[in-house]
Amino acid sequence: MTNQRIHSHFQESAELKLKSATVLEQPIEQAIELMFTALSNGNKILACGNGGSAADCQHFAAELVGRFERERLPLPALALTTDTSILTAVGNDYSYMEIFSKQVQAFGQAGDVLLAFSTSGNSGNVLAAIEVAQERDMRVVALTGKGGGKIGQVLTDADVHICVPHDRTARIQEVHLVTLHCICDGIDVALFGGDVNE
Ligand SMILES: O=C(CO)[C@@H](O)[C@H](O)[C@H](O)[C@H](O)COP(=O)(O)O
Ligand SMILES: [Zn+2]
Numbered sequence: 001m002t003n004q005r006i007h008s009h010f011q012e013s014a015e016l017k018l019k020s021a022t023v024l025e026q027p028i029e030q031a032i033e034l035m036f037t038a039l040s041n042g043n044k045i046l047a048c049g050n051g052g053s054a055a056d057c058q059h060f061a062a063e064l065v066g067r068f069e070r071e072r073l074p075l076p077a078l079a080l081t082t083d084t085s086i087l088t089a090v091g092n093d094y095s096y097m098e099i100f101s102k103q104v105q106a107f108g109q110a111g112d113v114l115l116a117f118s119t120s121g122n123s124g125n126v127l128a129a130i131e132v133a134q135e136r137d138m139r140v141v142a143l144t145g146k147g148g149g150k151i152g153q154v155l156t157d158a159d160v161h162i163c164v165p166h167d168r169t170a171r172i173q174e175v176h177l178v179t180l181h182c183i184c185d186g187i188d189v190a191l192f193g194g195d196v197n198e
Pocket of ligand 1 (some may be wrong): 052081
């Protein structure tokens, strides 16, 4: 007998992924181009997000510093979610709202990219990091959902907004993950040309 709950998670996820492939193709292409240009110019990518999105930051940084599907030199990407001393010191002495923005102030340089995740588009610490990145002439790639929230409102034409057309956090995160893999693949293709699973 089919477990209907399990089946419907897979069904909803698969349907949203197919819909998102169409809706998000263009901003994902823009994100690849923006990141590849930044990396080619010697710039780096900083990533921030909360909860499951913190894991996405680390996943992405691992694929750039280590590798995705092809052998290549390490690429500079840093998850701002991992240094517990920085996170607890800034959270304790200032506020949780500043745990990412202080790191963007410390590490971000003009031309770098901030990869910002928030399924609601409303996490204050991610929003604060975006505002600092914009002040520093960094570019922002924002992965959101639920209409984009407050983050959607502060992004400019210089930034890229990948907004998953859904309201359920888990589903949005699942599309964020396949989006990350598209970006990793796109960077590899920009470096080496098409191949592997074309
Ligand atoms: O993974 C999940 C839910 O699927 C949670 O850990 C989730 O990431 C957390 O509630 C986050 O704090 C949500 O923040 P955001 O995506 O709205 O910015
Ligand atoms: Zn989750």
